Amino acid sequence: MSIIVITILALCAIGVTAAIILFFVAQKFKVYEDPRIDEVEEALPAANCGGCGYPGCRGFAEALVKADNIDNFLCPVGGAPVMSHVGAILGHEVKAAEPTVAVLRCNGTCENRPKTNQYDGAPSCTIAASLYSGETGCQFGCLGLGECVDACNFDAMYMDKETGLPVIIEDKCVSCGACVKACPNHIIELRKKGPKSRRVFVSCVNKDKGAIAKKACDVACIGCGKCVKECPFDAITLENNLAYIDYNKCKLCRKCVIVCPTNAIHELNFPPRKEKPTEKPTAASVKPVAAPKAEVKAEEAPKIEPTANDDTTENK
């Protein structure tokens, strides 16, 4: 009987001693952590996608708490609402960033860009790109092995079997940039989502001279420069036989789309051309498709209320 008593007492004594030691050690080696880090982390979406450029949401939260000004930080998943929430926690004024979306800048479908050879190596775009120029005559375009789709953590992409190109589902895309990094040919770009998801962009990255580009792909940018001349806002630059539309300068007038001889410039989610934008006579979208729109959107915080996602999926 006494053995049990002694054992219990001894264990209690050890426990108490250890507790006292641990208490003092804990005091001594205490690490102060800003409690706001936990709070901010709580506010973040916990997707841990790395789209912000930091290792996970915790890493991002630490960086946010440390920063004096969080204007240049953006959680692509949560977007403006989350950032304003974070701003409220940290006591910063947050300007809403323009939402962006991944855009595929290649329209080299099986039809537009015929295959010249067949690849049977390991099914990885990076490996194919390191070996050779790809299955078509275009050395710049989509390799069609779907590494971007594998990289997407949000099910926002899939490979279209018919075209051989990836498709970005705009509603699901959080613009984390994982696909942009995954693509060895740098075809995917994060562009401003635009008012009502309306966007104009050059859907081609071919830097070859016109004749070569056109031979490889029917809808390649041939670097003719017509769009550059046409653009009233100097938004288009031509470099290495390739036109690029600066989305900060573009006022979505769509004049370039009409003049492009190869249909390399795409317009998305615009109403059909003939019956001008008549359907919504409210404030937002009547004529302002043209000039004044951009100035308005610069200061105005808005576009948070998910830009009337009536529009269909994109990137055909």
Add this chain to the structure above:
Amino acid sequence: MLKTFSLGGIHPAENKLSASSAIQVLPIPETVSIPISQHIGAPATPVVKKNDEVKVGQLIAKSSGFVSANIHSSVSGTVFKVDDIMDASGFRRTSIIIKVDGDEWMETIDRSEDLVKEISAGKEEIIKKIAEAGIVGLGGATFPAHVKLSVPPGKTAEVLIINAVECEPYLTSDHRVMLEKGDEVLVGTQILMKALGVDRAIVGIENNKPDAIAHLTKLAGNYKGIEICPLKTQYPQGGEKQLISATIKREIPSGALPIEVGAVVQNVGTALAVYEAVQKNKPLFERVATITGKSLKNPSNWKFRIGTPVKDLIDAAGGLPEDTGKIVGGGPMMGKALTTVDVPLTKGSSGLLLLPREEAVRKESKPCIRCGKCVSVCPMGLEPFLLMVLADKKAYERLESDAVMDCIECGSCSFTCPANRPLLDYIRLGKGKVGQIMRSRK
């Protein structure tokens, strides 16, 4: 018991179909396109422009650094343009395109067939001549030859090893060179020995070429310090490190060059080019390549001018067989498939292999069964199955510590894998990334 290297290795079917076909001379094409980057290192800088008249052997692009090589015109005629054209991998690279007109050689080149045995040039002069002639390693790696011959201070060369192994299946160009140009090769070897200041040279030949071994052994009696070393047929014996291990039983430490163990390796084709450059003043503008394939009408060996389209070589050997599934530039183990036959043959073209369709297609890749065959055949003692996964998972630090950079890309692992896994594809990818990381650290 014949010598061979100490670790791993495989023995694929040899298929040396063209071994008995003597070297023929490929007709000069109407136009040649000569890429300015046919070697490892910085691309050469063109020194000719449109409408310039050039002669055979004239310098048309100048070496642009220590690790770079001169490029000479292989034909006489007019420069049509200097433009980007598609190379063997489908990317567009700068090339000099020359319209051929006649066949007028530079006067400095000695075109006689006489064997010049007397080596009058001194050590420095030999290396200078080799650099001027734009000679690169003709085994396929195309590393500028003069760089290898310039022994860095603090190191001494003890032995020259001539790589006459030709371990790639199908290829026979080195074999034919040894049989038909044996004396020239051996004089070239002596020139290389003089350049390095060594008195011993070993010519390593696999025993699937008994006639070449017999022929060179007979000739070698007339040349001081050259020994012929028959080797057991084993792929990849033609790898520098494997050949050194096989012939002189020395192991090169990880990351080091052969000079670390006192050896310098040169290909037998390079030895011939060195002979021609030093004794005959002839720059490197032609070489011998094999064209082969099981359904090809006439598997054969051809001496061609650099810049000749691949198409011409195929036509010369009887045209493209109907069942061709893949055209491989080089041998079946390390060669690369071509995307078009319009690309030019270059200094590094040792052969062209036309694979029939059923042999060309890769089999479906299945999960790793952990048999360890890739580990046992790896001549560098690596673990390919593991490196593949690490490369796929982008674990670059681990790849580096697992010595991925030691991989010689011989493809033995992919060849032997019973699950048909594309091991080398991924390892090469990892190697590229780790190499980038290591360079950026410097």
